[in-house]
Amino acid sequence: MFAIISDIHSNLEALTAVLGDIEKRGIETIYCLGDVIGYGPDPKECLDLVIKKTQWCVLGNHDYAAFYEPTNFNYGAEQASFWTRDVLEAEQQNDRRNNRWSFLGELPMRRTLKTKLGRNTAIIDFIHASPRKPINEYIFPDDVYTNPIKVQVLFERVKHICFVGHTHLPGVFLDEPDFYLPDELGDVYPIVNKEKAIINIGSVGQPRDKDNRSSYAYVDGNEVNFVRLAYDFEATAEKIKAIDRLDNFHAERLRDGR
Numbered sequence: 001m002f003a004i005i006s007d008i009h010s011n012l013e014a015l016t017a018v019l020g021d022i023e024k025r026g027i028e029t030i031y032c033l034g035d036v037i038g039y040g041p042d043p044k045e046c047l048d049l050v051i052k053k054t055q056w057c058v059l060g061n062h063d064y065a066a067f068y069e070p071t072n073f074n075y076g077a078e079q080a081s082f083w084t085r086d087v088l089e090a091e092q093q094n095d096r097r098n099n100r101w102s103f104l105g106e107l108p109m110r111r112t113l114k115t116k117l118g119r120n121t122a123i124i125d126f127i128h129a130s131p132r133k134p135i136n137e138y139i140f141p142d143d144v145y146t147n148p149i150k151v152q153v154l155f156e157r158v159k160h161i162c163f164v165g166h167t168h169l170p171g172v173f174l175d176e177p178d179f180y181l182p183d184e185l186g187d188v189y190p191i192v193n194k195e196k197a198i199i200n201i202g203s204v205g206q207p208r209d210k211d212n213r214s215s216y217a218y219v220d221g222n223e224v225n226f227v228r229l230a231y232d233f234e235a236t237a238e239k240i241k242a243i244d245r246l247d248n249f250h251a252e253r254l255r256d257g258r
């Protein structure tokens, strides 16, 4: 069994709740799809937990923004990146500061795992955004209707299974192309040998599908299980509001899940 988390966005309350839930299920292996930081109030604490608890992590656009530069960010997201960078830089303890920067600077764009899942062998890619542009291309559910060619071209880059985050919208894309919400699948997608899938696991720290609960997934046998988990978003929102350089919108959207 392994769990996959993504888009934590410096939300410590959400990350703590999700890690607790994963532990309760007896799952010891956790992979992270990036965007550990950005938007939220606790970048240091979230980085430390991801470094300690996950097997590995790939690079998200907000991790890239803090370490390198923000690209195509709106004003609020850009300001949050610069604030995050300042917080990481202001750490007084050298080893802690260097450890966090090294982690961010060494994040790969993708990881691939070949593994047995139940009776099947699966080749699984782990990418933040898309198989074509690993850190910044959005694959939206509507793309299957408005831009099916795009989705088919993306599937040409997928060997079998590809886990992504980035849009903060959980669900499963098939190469027909088609898209299924977790609800429509009873929150379970079975991985089979002949079917390619791009699976978005949603966001731990900033869900955007009008459901304010944290989203993550775990794989048990050949089944991908989608999980939603309530957390204390009011506490995170209050922390954001207390920091002048973080836009209040980042707090409000946590309540609405948008």
Ligand SMILES: [Fe+2]
Pocket: 007, 035, 060, 062, 166, 167, 168
């Ligand atoms: Fe994100």
